[in-house]
């Protein structure tokens with residue numbers, strides 16, 4: 001058995017953060033498929049009792065330890081590997097600030113937007129989609145501005161704050177109905193820098209469950 005197991009599925013940008021980090025740090029890991037769309041395993045009593053009481057993916061398993069919340073999983077991996085780790089109190093707080101902003105307002109809106117637009121059956125209410133799109137545009141503009149002055153979110157080197165913020169950003173533009181990279185040149189360049197890191201893989205290559213069964 002591999003050292004780490006990650007409960008995940010290909011369409012999950014929340015899980016992708018952790019899968020990508022595991023790959024980038026060269027960890028010995030394997031995915032455990034969460035059948036989110038067909039069986040809805042994350043909603044079962046068993047999953048909530050044995051895997052994650054919050055009913056979510058990702059969950060990172062390391063020996064007897066089970067961690068959820070991608071920000072927590074990445075912090076754990078950064079502390080153990082020394083890679084993508086914010087250095088010192090100021091950087092640690094700054095990374096946490098961007099991870100929370102991301103979870104709530106960047107990928108925290110992008111994930112549900114893409115789900116309601118492209119994956120949910122029936123698709124979401126247009127008024128809800130319009131609300132989310134307004135929030136997404138405003139928050140992507142904040143990230144775009146941040147990246148105008150520095151190559152990575154905290155400065156000169158990539159940290160877990162970057163790996164959090166890229167969560168949904170490599171999925172195909174058709175799934176969102178708009179092209180984030182084409183509309184944000186600093187975000188596009190930053191996505192390119194992260195993509196160039198050794199071990200980078202696309203979410204559909206890294207995690208099981210793509211394509212979805214017809």
Ligand SMILES: N[C@@H](CCC(=O)N[C@@H](CS)C(=O)NCC(=O)O)C(=O)O
Nearest residue numbers: 012014055056057058069070071103
């Ligand atoms: N903030 C969490 C978000 C996790 C999350 O919402 N995961 C989704 C899958 S992408 C989920 O499992 N949702 C449960 C459900 O909708 O039933 C993280 O970063 O890990």
